[in-house]
Amino acid sequence: MRPAPHTALVDVEERIAAACSRAGRDPAAVTLVAVTKGRAPDDVRALLQAGQRVLAENRVQDWRALVEALGDDVAGDTPPQWHLIGHLQRNKVRFCRPFALIHSLDSERLARALDEEGAKHDHVFRTLIQVNVSGEASKFGVATVDVEALIERVAALPHVEVVGLMTIAPYHDDPERARPVFAELRELAHHLDLRERSMGMSGDFEVAVEEGATLVRIGSALFE
Numbered sequence: 097m098r099p100a101p102h103t104a105l106v107d108v109e110e111r112i113a114a115a116c117s118r119a120g121r122d123p124a125a126v127t128l129v130a131v132t133k134g135r136a137p138d139d140v141r142a143l144l145q146a147g148q149r150v151l152a153e154n155r156v157q158d159w160r161a162l163v164e165a166l167g168d169d170v171a172g173d174t175p176p177q178w179h180l181i182g183h184l185q186r187n188k189v190r191f192c193r194p195f196a197l198i199h200s201l202d203s204e205r206l207a208r209a210l211d212e213e214g215a216k217h218d219h220v221f222r223t224l225i226q227v228n229v230s231g232e233a234s235k236f237g238v239a240t241v242d243v244e245a246l247i248e249r250v251a252a253l254p255h256v257e258v259v260g261l262m263t264i265a266p267y268h269d270d271p272e273r274a275r276p277v278f279a280e281l282r283e284l285a286h287h288l289d290l291r292e293r294s295m296g297m298s299g300d301f302e303v304a305v306e307e308g309a310t311l312v313r314i315g316s317a318l319f320e
């Protein structure tokens with residue numbers, strides 16, 4: 097099936113490509129993660145029909161409802177890949193095997209719960225550690241100084257893999273103010289030898305791409 101045009105998606109892709117070109121980066125190194133939280137199934141379907149294949153939800157319950165509403169009616173040959181980007185409660189880990197990536201690992205307790213669940217099903221969860229770089233953006237996330245210790249603990253858990261870091265920058269009208277936060281996440285990932293950097297949302301993704309994001313999580317810019 098031929099992709100149906102989607103103006104907002106094309107616009108976001110072009111802005112990512114322009115940011116890559118300013119930073120001398122390959123656009124193929126940046127994955128656009130479309131955040132569907134709170135969106136109508138028809139609007140999500142339009143994105144799928146336009147060829148968008150990486151989607152994310154904040155909450156496990158919302159994701160389950162959305163997937164049910166979408167049914168098998170997902171256009172294209174490749175099934176969409178789902179990520180989880182919101183805070184995960186330990187009692188929800190049993191629903192999480194379908195997620196290709198969990199962006200919000202933020203405690204050893206959660207890592208242990210995932211490890212136990214993975215062990216039951218011979219499954220390895222791919223995760224990012226959510227880092228509270230600024231110390232103010234969110235009540236979730238691990239303080240920068242505690243990330244390395246958490247990684248060492250998770251390394252002992254065979255059913256949890258950490259492939260990178262995620263952060264949410266504090267909200268400002270001026271996206272430039274997020275730049276130091278993104279730069280710090282990039283440096284931390286480099287120091288820890290982690291490949292993926294999930295940073296940048298609708299208000300600040302161009303700055304995040306310039307600072308080395310490999311995953312940008314974009315909701316409103318795609319839907320409004």
Ligand SMILES: *Cc1c(COP(=O)(O)O)cnc(C)c1O
Nearest residue numbers: 131181297298299313314315316
């Ligand atoms: C909602 C959300 C996004 C997307 O935010 P927009 O500003 O709508 O692009 C990205 N990351 C997380 C963790 C979110 O909760």
